[in-house]
Amino acid sequence: MPTTRPLWSGSLSFGLLNVPVTLHSATRDRDVHFQLLHAPDCSPIETRRVCSAEEKPVPWPEIARGYELDDGSWVLLSDEDLQAAAPRQSRTIDIERFVEVAEIDPVYFDRSYLLVPADEGAARAYALLSETMRDSHKAALGRFVLRAKERLVGIRVRDGALTLTTMLFGDEVRSTEEIAAEIEAAEPPREQVDSAIAVIEELSVEFDPALYRDEHRAHLKRIIKRKQQGKKIAAPPPAKEPVTTTAPDLMGALEESLARIRRETKKPKKAVARARSHARSR
């Protein structure tokens, strides 16, 4: 059983099957966090909620959600009110249908979670559903209520576990039409695309997430360490304006790219890729 506390527990409902599951975050925060301090004495600063009418601090249970109507008046909603708005109950994830995993544009995906069988008894039904979905390359689409809000979710198998991702609704994804309509140039000539693909193939690696480090996080930690030792931190040099390659040079730029990459590719491809990313991080 998982050691972390679940964010939610309930059951995954599929046809007449109910699989008791718990929900866990699939991501964890690795950012460097700062505390706001009062400059003169470096004592911590707290954010306090204050009632503007009474000028008094307000304890959390007295905070309500307010919605402003067009006439400027406010409607206050409690947690119970929000629950009443959820058209279904909060203890099931209802699978409505299955679609091909590859069919869902990742733009629809929001936050990811992992589903875990709630007990030994649920393990069989969980295994049955996840193996079926894995073998048929399907994702399940459904709805459920998390923190008093109903969400559309996609569930797919990743790394042996059912991964649940909250999804955006159709009207929350912007159309690309307006951007596409602004493009005036004609389709690029075939030989140019061939050359560009040759460059892409030269720079291609098998996707390995371990290849990429959060350089910003690492750099920030180094700066904190240097500051702790009493050293001065120099401001970064200003960025150079990149040179824009316009159409006449495109083919030349592609050919030069290919020549350069191939000169470097005496070594195995992966080692080069790694060396390149390291060189850049310095």
Added chain:
Amino acid sequence: MPRSLWNGTIAFGMVRVPVKLYSATESKAVRFRERHATDGSAIEHRRVCVQEGKEVPYGETVKGFEVSSGSYVTLSKEEIAAADGPGAHMIEIEHFAGREEIDPVYYDRAYRLGPGKLGDDSYLLLHAALKRSERVGIGRFVFHNPAHLVALRATDEVIAMHTMRFADELVPSSDLEIPTPQRKPSKPEVSAARALVEQLSSSFQPQEYEDTYRAALLELIERKARGETIAAPEPEEIAPEDDLLGALQASLERQGRSPRAKAKKSKAKTDRPSSGKKAVAGSSR
């Protein structure tokens, strides 16, 4: 035309592609503000110095990193900016990888790229090459401060960009110790589950999914504004399922009786079978 968030350049080999960045999404969630439940007045967030108990203007604040309990290293905005290094306004593609190799769990925020000034030709070239090769470009992007890792992929019409999570930001499923069942699912169970998945399969049509919750919430706000009292829903009971095969077969039969009924279901929430019915069916085997 939507407003662009950023003007910059993609570096792809020796080719420079001037681009404009646009947000790909817009939240339509109902937004609330904090109000005081007792008198309905606005809640203000105030920065208060813990030591003096007094409000502190923003100008007197500084960011501190806690190195040990109660002991901070302070950094100015300039020093935090120094962590970024040069390279602003540039997305530098480091590698390309196959489209299917990158699980969407790595994708964080979604954007679209459009061509920048004088960039139409190189933009169309990169788009065509990404599309035909079915590859995704992986590069570094500097926006405001952090040097994000980003993925560039071709949609039908434009280049889409996602900021990416780093490997150590994902929880490995092995951390969660998913129990293996004592008995593996049987062949009849596997084929019944497959048949049910097939029956419930359709193509993905994002516009078919409406945020019925958003509409219900706005309706509830209207009722509340008229002074109506809102009744809380009854808690439900869910019966756990032991007879896998029985439940699968019953589901298949129910589906078979109303072919394609499911496909229309999400449109009208009143058509959905209530979870109450489901619990009864589950326990009456």
